[in-house]
Amino acid sequence: MLDKDNIPQHVAIIMDGNGRWAREKSLPRSAGHHRGIQRVKEIIKAAGAIGIKYLTLFAFSAENWKRPKSEVAMLMRALDNFLSHNIERMKKNNMRLAVIGRRRPLPDYLWERLVDSQAATKDCNGLTVVLAFNYGGRAEI
Secondary structure (H helix, E strand, C coil): CCCHHHCCCEEEEECCCHHHHHHHCCCCHHHHHHHHHHHHHHHHHHHHHHCCCEEEEEEEEHHHHHCCHHHHHHHHHHHHHHHHHHHHHHHHCCCEEEEEECCCCCCHHHHHHHHHHHHHCCCCCCCEEEEEEEECHHHHC
16 A cells, blocks of 8 residues: 655656667567557556656657657657547546657647647646656757
């Protein structure tokens, strides 16, 4: 049984290792990323259920732009797809989406989805899912 007094208020996760997971299973990198998305759904649900207030997901670093263009494009589409299929569920569960990071060079369609998703959940006051996207410490140096 969980002790509500010992639940952290903020949990941050660096989403890393999807490609390595796929390689170890002799699967394409995209399969690893899709598996990671399934895990994110489970984590968001669990975080909300146990009363965590903030869940930050470091989803895409500025350094990730150096990956093959096809992989970057797949990741952009995967995030767009995740939001289009899950934002209403987040809203229904009183979860708010917040996005931190840089706008450029994100594709316009994805930026619009991020802005719309934040707007759709702005009045929710349960778990806040903070999506750290297109940010990296190296870019700050």
